[in-house]
Amino acid sequence: SQKIEQNSEALNIQEGKTATLTCNYTNYSPAYLQWYRQDPGRGPVFLLLIRENEKEKRKERLKVTFDTTLKQSLFHITASQPADSATYLCAPWDNYGQNFVFGPGTRLSVLP
Amino acid sequence: NAGVTQTPKFQVLKTGQSMTLQCAQDMNHEYMSWYRQDPGMGLRLIHYSVGAGITDQGEVPNGYNVSRSTTEDFPLRLLSAAPSQTSVYFCASSYSTGSNEKLFFGSGTQLSVL
Numbered sequence: 001s002q003k004i005e006q007n008s009e010a011l012n013i014q015e016g017k018t019a020t021l022t023c024n025y026t027n028y029s030p031a032y033l034q035w036y037r038q039d040p041g042r043g044p045v046f047l048l049l050i051r052e053n054e055k056e057k058r059k060e061r062l063k064v065t066f067d068t069t070l071k072q073s074l075f076h077i078t079a080s081q082p083a084d085s086a087t088y089l090c091a092p093w094d095n096y097g098q099n100f101v102f103g104p105g106t107r108l109s110v111l112p
Numbered sequence: 113n114a115g116v117t118q119t120p121k122f123q124v125l126k127t128g129q130s131m132t133l134q135c136a137q138d139m140n141h142e143y144m145s146w147y148r149q150d151p152g153m154g155l156r157l158i159h160y161s162v163g164a165g166i167t168d169q170g171e172v173p174n175g176y177n178v179s180r181s182t183t184e185d186f187p188l189r190l191l192s193a194a195p196s197q198t199s200v201y202f203c204a205s206s207y208s209t210g211s212n213e214k215l216f217f218g219s220g221t222q223l224s225v226l
Contacts, residue, residue: 004154034214043116043202043217044155089154098209099145099170102155 002027004103006090012109013080021075021106023090030092033066033073034100038087047088048075080110114138118203118218125193133188133221135203141216143209144186145170146178148199149220155202161186162209163221193225 007022023033031052036044050057050066050073057064058111063076073092087107091100119134136143145160157170161180175191175197186205187190190197206213 007150036133036215043204043219044215046214049212049214087150090166097157098168098213099160100155101157102147103153104154109164 002094002101004090004101006088006103006106008106009104010107010109012111015080015082015110017080019077019080019084019108019110021088021090021108023024023073023092023103025092025103027070028092028094028096029068031095032060032093033064034091034093035062035064035073035075036089036091036102038089038105044089063068077108079107082110082112083107114219115216116200116203116216118221123224124221125190125223127194127225128188129193130191131151131193133190133201134208135186135188135201135221136184137186137203137205137219138184138218139205139207139216140183141205141207142183143206143213145179145204145211145215146176146186146188147202147204148197150199151204158188158201178211190223195225197223198225 003026005024034049035047038044050064051061061078088107089105090103094101116137146158148156159178161167203218204215
């Protein structure tokens with residue numbers, strides 16, 4: 001069955017450092033993958049979409065990579081700030097079900 | 113611009129009771145969906161709709177019904193609530209269905225079934 005794993009349930013880093021979050025998927029081959037941010041008590045908010053042929057995409061301090069051979073996406077936040085503290089969800093596209101399937105999320109805490 | 117609006121924000125039910133979770137969007141989106149979010153399990157798709165009059169099942173549809181009579185509204189009905197349905201429910205919409213579309217989420221309904 002399809003499975004999505006995000007590297008750890010929680011990640012603590014120091015302000016100013018680069019945060020790297022990992023999303024691994026098995027038993028399917030998405031052509032697209034999205035990343036969302038979720039704050040406590042709120043719904044997820046879209047951040048980035050990356051296509052399988054893009055390898056890397058950037059938006060301000062955010063960078064996403066997509067390695068279809070490793071079946072993995074990495075999400076980087078450079079020069080992290082306490083305001084970046086949130087849960088980050090990856091969502092690979094399910095070609096069969098024609099929907100995005102969400103991972104369990106990684107809770108990032110940026111410490112001042 | 114309200115986006116996706118969900119009501120109520122909190123609800124407590126007794127086992128066997130029924131209720132409807134409301135979802136409305138004002139962005140003229142064709143695609144709407146319902147997810148439930150449980151600790152450690154991510155968002156799981158319950159039902160979705162690609163347009164008025166069209167609905168389909170997602171990953172975990174049992175115990176839930178939906179209908180889509182208008183483009184704006186997509187209510188989720190629990191026919192006979194069970195403790196296993198205790199969860200946070202999110203409604204989401206997008207302009208159309210497809211891998212290129214980003215989802216807009218409501219703020220969620222926290223449901224407890226006793």
